[in-house]
Amino acid sequence: MIDIEWDNSLSVGNDEIDRQHQMWLKILNRTHERIMTGKAHGMLQIGQDTLKEMKEYCAMHFEFEEKYMAQINFEDTRRHTQRHVAFLERLNQIETELRQNPHALVTELFRTMGNWLINHIMNEDMQIGFAQLPVSRPSLPQSATH
Numbered sequence: 001m002i003d004i005e006w007d008n009s010l011s012v013g014n015d016e017i018d019r020q021h022q023m024w025l026k027i028l029n030r031t032h033e034r035i036m037t038g039k040a041h042g043m044l045q046i047g048q049d050t051l052k053e054m055k056e057y058c059a060m061h062f063e064f065e066e067k068y069m070a071q072i073n074f075e076d077t078r079r080h081t082q083r084h085v086a087f088l089e090r091l092n093q094i095e096t097e098l099r100q101n102p103h104a105l106v107t108e109l110f111r112t113m114g115n116w117l118i119n120h121i122m123n124e125d126m127q128i129g130f131a132q133l134p135v136s137r138p139s140l141p142q143s144a145t146h
Contacts, residue, residue, distance in 0.1 A: 003029040068128070
């Protein structure tokens, strides 16, 4: 896999959400690079580092996105939020299983992140962009500004 580069086809039409999705791509690309250059004995560390980074990212991003959906009265907020919860549950499941088979689970984590990019950002989040109204952007949570 070659690094995925941001282009306008990935834009949901909201500058802040797009900026946050660019962060997602950086995490995904960095994870891929670490997997490809890492040693088998380092897979546990790669998995642990990636999970920590993804959980921090998701806490910030999902909070922002859910506030934004409420602000624009997005009609599918409940289902979209449920998708966020399901993704976090999947990350927790991978974290629990990681020690048993680090190499397989790091690969699964990478696959899960890639699928989220394709299935959620490219489909689900695009719907938020199409539904947005000309309103001011909600403020970022304090933890996301550091």
